[in-house]
Amino acid sequence: MKVAVCDYRAGNIRSVEIALRRLGAELTDDVAGADLAVLPGVGSARSAMHELHAQGLDIALRDRVSAEKAVLGICLGLQLAVDWSEEDGGVDGLGLLPGRAVRVQGDRVPRIGWAEVDGAAYYFAHSYSVETPSATAWSEGLVAEARHGSFLGVQFHPEKSGAAGARYLDAVLRQVRERLLSRA
16 A cells, blocks of 8 residues: 655654554555555644645645545544634644644643543643544543544544554554545
């Protein structure tokens, strides 16, 4: 399976690539032609959106979702996928997922550490979280996973979540493979 990890000069690109290679993915730079495009993320919304736009990755990702091709957003990648983020004074997102990103409220900001999602522990590191009607899993009251069309986003870092994260990524790759086979 060919997977393109979007490199917008920020984030956890290498750790995501290593995790995907371990699962047998063939990495490619072809975001449009890949079986799966991954939008990883660590950083700020404004600079990330600026670089996505400068490289044309914003259009490539929107085109993928319009064509029902799989996109996985990780952490900031999930936050960038919504319509708008309040980070950096307000930033328009990619519009791949309805909703907005808002600053995490509570005693732990940034929220860093391990937390449970559907019976498994995953590693989180974030100061913003998404509010979306497309949420499919939560952690400590915050959206941990959301799906909309061919877009899947997670707030946690599966590439840094040990065996549970590897199982999660493997399940995503299997789902994409099955979807491709059903279309053939």
